[in-house]
Amino acid sequence: MKKDLSDLRLGVDNVIFSVDAQFNRLFVLLVKREQNPYKGYWGLPGTIVRKGESLEDAAYRILSEKIQVNNLYLEQLYTFGNQEQDSQVMYLSVSHFALLRYEEAKLLEQDAAWYSLKELPELSFNHREILDYGYKRLRNKLEYSPIAFEVLPELFTLNELYQLYCTILGENFSDYSNFRSRLLKFGFLRDSKTKVYRGIGRPATLYRFDPDAFAPLRDYPLLFI
Amino acid sequence: MKKDLSDLRLGVDNVIFSVDAQFNRLFVLLVKREQNPYKGYWGLPGTIVRKGESLEDAAYRILSEKIQVNNLYLEQLYTFGNQEQDSQVMYLSVSHFALLRYEEAKLLEQDAAWYSLKELPELSFNHREILDYGYKRLRNKLEYSPIAFEVLPELFTLNELYQLYCTILGENFSDYSNFRSRLLKFGFLRDSKTKVYRGIGRPATLYRFDPDAFAPLRDYPLLFI
DNA sequence: ACAAAAGTGTTGACCATACACCCATGC
DNA sequence: GCATGGGTGTATGGTCAACACTTTTGT
Numbered sequence: 001m002k003k004d005l006s007d008l009r010l011g012v013d014n015v016i017f018s019v020d021a022q023f024n025r026l027f028v029l030l031v032k033r034e035q036n037p038y039k040g041y042w043g044l045p046g047t048i049v050r051k052g053e054s055l056e057d058a059a060y061r062i063l064s065e066k067i068q069v070n071n072l073y074l075e076q077l078y079t080f081g082n083q084e085q086d087s088q089v090m091y092l093s094v095s096h097f098a099l100l101r102y103e104e105a106k107l108l109e110q111d112a113a114w115y116s117l118k119e120l121p122e123l124s125f126n127h128r129e130i131l132d133y134g135y136k137r138l139r140n141k142l143e144y145s146p147i148a149f150e151v152l153p154e155l156f157t158l159n160e161l162y163q164l165y166c167t168i169l170g171e172n173f174s175d176y177s178n179f180r181s182r183l184l185k186f187g188f189l190r191d192s193k194t195k196v197y198r199g200i201g202r203p204a205t206l207y208r209f210d211p212d213a214f215a216p217l218r219d220y221p222l223l224f225i
Numbered sequence: 226m227k228k229d230l231s232d233l234r235l236g237v238d239n240v241i242f243s244v245d246a247q248f249n250r251l252f253v254l255l256v257k258r259e260q261n262p263y264k265g266y267w268g269l270p271g272t273i274v275r276k277g278e279s280l281e282d283a284a285y286r287i288l289s290e291k292i293q294v295n296n297l298y299l300e301q302l303y304t305f306g307n308q309e310q311d312s313q314v315m316y317l318s319v320s321h322f323a324l325l326r327y328e329e330a331k332l333l334e335q336d337a338a339w340y341s342l343k344e345l346p347e348l349s350f351n352h353r354e355i356l357d358y359g360y361k362r363l364r365n366k367l368e369y370s371p372i373a374f375e376v377l378p379e380l381f382t383l384n385e386l387y388q389l390y391c392t393i394l395g396e397n398f399s400d401y402s403n404f405r406s407r408l409l410k411f412g413f414l415r416d417s418k419t420k421v422y423r424g425i426g427r428p429a430t431l432y433r434f435d436p437d438a439f440a441p442l443r444d445y446p447l448l449f450i
Numbered sequence: 451a452c453a454a455a456a457g458t459g460t461t462g463a464c465c466a467t468a469c470a471c472c473c474a475t476g477c
Numbered sequence: 478g479c480a481t482g483g484g485t486g487t488a489t490g491g492t493c494a495a496c497a498c499t500t501t502t503g504t
Binding site: 382424425426427 | 480481482483484485486
Binding site: 199 | 495496502
């Protein structure tokens with residue numbers, strides 16, 4: 001006969017990445033735990049799912065409690081079920097990952113901080129595992145899907161796009177001019193006919209992502225690299 | 226103040242695909258529901274997670290209750306949280322997808338049947354959504370990851386590999402000879418030096434997947450197409 | 451004029467596609 | 478010999494990486 005679980009705790013944990021394209025830095029948001037276990041450790045921002053709330057709602061809620069931001073990408077990552085041997089309780093953590101731009105993000109809480117991926121502290125629970133998994137997914141998504149355009153403002157320059165890719169995938173993933181021509185050849189970037197003047201240097205063309213032009217490419221094996 | 230969920234039901238649902246490479250058919254395993262709601266409808270095989278059981282364990286258990294098979298690939302797909310508006314209960318379904326070969330799979334239960342993806346009945350709950358998501362993931366995985374080698378026996382011919390790809394991705398995804406040379410050029414297929422004689426025609430070389438030779442390619446953007 | 455940033459062009463190496471062709475076997 | 482399935486080769490067009498070059502701006 002089937003035995004149901006006696007007790008179940010449902011939480012959502014977020015791996016929130018922020019890209020500082022200007023200084024080529026990739027951050028993840030960590031919060032300091034106030035209670036035991038792992039009191040004093042840093043960990044991923046998480047929450048218990050509330051009554052009437054969907055998993056995605058909970059993920060967005062965590063994020064908006066910590067950060068104020070306009071453009072972001074968020075998706076479900078993986079569900080970890082941790083069951084202690086002796087205890088009757090199963091802790092379920094539905095993890096999500098999010099990407100947004102550092103320049104645009106305003107931190108709302110004191111106990112939260114951006115950590116560089118290169119200098120992470122020891123994390124609570126299995127959060128390091130979740131983080132690593134999220135980082136892998138982030139890079140994959142960037143290579144195969146147009147998530148960059150969810151994160152950038154509606155109008156953006158090709159250089160901004162390039163810097164975003166550089167920061168996440170590493171400097172030497174591609175030459176700028178080759179990146180340009182590849183992206184433009186796809187045909188889903190529309191020239192907005194406006195330019196942005198940033199002091200010295202030739203003004204940059206502002207582009208816009210055209211989802212309709214992208215649609216036929218969706219579900220195709222496609223590399224943005 | 227945070228309000229916890231009052232009641233939580235944790236289940237696992239599987240999208241189990243089987244490839245009949247010989248006749249170019251792709252099946253999914255469905256089971257007939259015996260109870261309400263959706264009594265008499267077909268749906269994905271699922272189960273309640275038991276005490277002391279991990280999510281993955283539960284997924285493997287469903288599979289082994291219905292099918293006897295040697296080689297298979299299984300991974301977590303997505304977690305759906307369905308909350309009825311008025312009810313206090315949240316139904317959590319952690320879905321998985323699996324791939325195996327039809328030829329090798331032995332059905333163990335009466336109430337389960339292989340359905341062709343082209344002629345699916347109306348499914349219970351949101352199982353159609355889960356199935357479609359699983360199918361998408363299956364095709365992606367096949368294009369980007371070496372999951373085919375988990376499903377094939379240890380020694381296989383290049384034609385068997387090709388037929389598997391054809392069945393899942395469609396006939397015209399690639400010419401056989403080009404598929405051959407692309408796969409062999411990667412260098413992770415080892416010639417086993419043994420041949421298989423199938424009556425008429427030249428005997429086929431049996432190959433073996435070499436995970437060590439594949440390792441450096443892992444984490445690279447890579448297309449098997 | 452010059453520096454800086456944006457954008458274009460060129461080249462050689464590589465790779466995909468389509469197809470023709472050769473090889474080993476059973477009958 | 479010949480049909481059948483396995484396996485190799487090749488010509489063409491495209492794509493990619495590297496890098497040189499041009500254009501447009503501010504000072």
